[in-house]
Amino acid sequence: MSGFAYRVDREHVERIDIHHALTCDRGELVWVHLTTGDDRARKWLTERAALSDYVVDALTAAETRPRCDQFEDGALVNLRGRSDEELGAGDPLASVRIWATKGHVFSVTRRRLSALAEVERCVEGGKIHDPGDLIAEFATAITADLDPEVADLGDRLDACEEGLNQGKIFELRQTVNRVRSEAIGYRRFLNPQRAAIEKLAGLPGHWIEPDDRLHLTAAADRAARMAEELEAIRERSALVHDALTDMRAEQLDQRGLELSVAALVFLPLTFITGLYGMNVEGLWFADRPWAFNAIVGLCAVIAVAITGWFLRKKWVSR
The missing domain is CATH 3.30.460.20 (CorA soluble domain-like)
Structure with a gap:
């Protein structure tokens, strides 16, 4: 004590x-x-x-x-x-x-x-x-x-x-x-x-x-x-x-929206590249030398168009 x-x-x-x-x-x-x-x-x-x-x-x-x-x-x-x-x-x-x-x-x-x-x-x-x-x-x-x-x-x-x-x-x-x-x-x-x-x-x-x-x-x-x-x-x-x-919830929602937008941009591009990636006969212009450049250009135009539409709708920030 x-x-x-x-x-x-x-x-x-x-x-x-x-x-x-x-x-x-x-x-x-x-x-x-x-x-x-x-x-x-x-x-x-x-x-x-x-x-x-x-x-x-x-x-x-x-x-x-x-x-x-x-x-x-x-x-x-x-x-x-x-x-x-x-x-x-x-x-x-x-x-x-x-x-x-x-x-x-x-x-x-x-x-x-x-x-x-x-x-x-x-x-x-x-x-x-x-x-x-x-x-x-x-x-x-x-x-x-x-x-x-x-x-x-x-x-x-x-x-x-x-x-x-x-x-x-x-x-x-x-x-x-x-x-x-x-x-x-x-x-x-x-x-x-x-x-x-x-x-x-x-x-x-x-x-x-x-x-x-x-x-x-x-x-x-x-x-x-x-x-x-x-x-x-x-x-x-x-x-x-x-x-x-x-x-925190807003951040998660924004990130989820950005992922969804990215998926929507690449969805048609994935379809086109997947279609022309098939090893079958009958694909349009498959034997043309300019076909690859045309498909790449088409994919770029589609990606820019979809991204521009999302920006116009303000679904994504600039």
């Missing part, structure tokens, strides 16, 4: 050993963060931190979704954020599980959370003074870290829309499918995350200060905006995919 702990008061910020975090009798906030959810973490949370089984189960669960629940005199919060580690396409965001009461915050992550470093910097910089500040900073840092990723999805889709006329259908379809898949994965968690942050901002409790509620509301608004943008990206991706499918 690995992790760290901080003890914070109005004048000091001190990083301490997690095994001595609960013996501190000084400070307005003790934050303990564990970076695993295995049996050792469960044992520490149960025996050393003396948390209830319900809270320990929530902090160490293998699968979570964003939520906020009030329990006794504290709040249980699950949030999702970007991770530096490689995650699956169906679960693209890492989770952080938080249990907060007056004076103590316990957080657990199974994957490395990108926003955690920013939260640590704020704690070490003396910007965090109570549990409400810490959770608000978690929500703000996570949404701020996700915002560029959502904007990048929109930029990639914009590039696909601009490249529709360049004819690179296969490459564009691959990009659009990736953008759509990522947007769906992010949106799956951002909608419940917005609801969880909004619920947290409205929870009763003197350990959540009014300024913390304002920061949580701002983070919820930002999450809502990103969820709306992801929904727009998903819908635009579907439209671009349909446009690419139509372009």
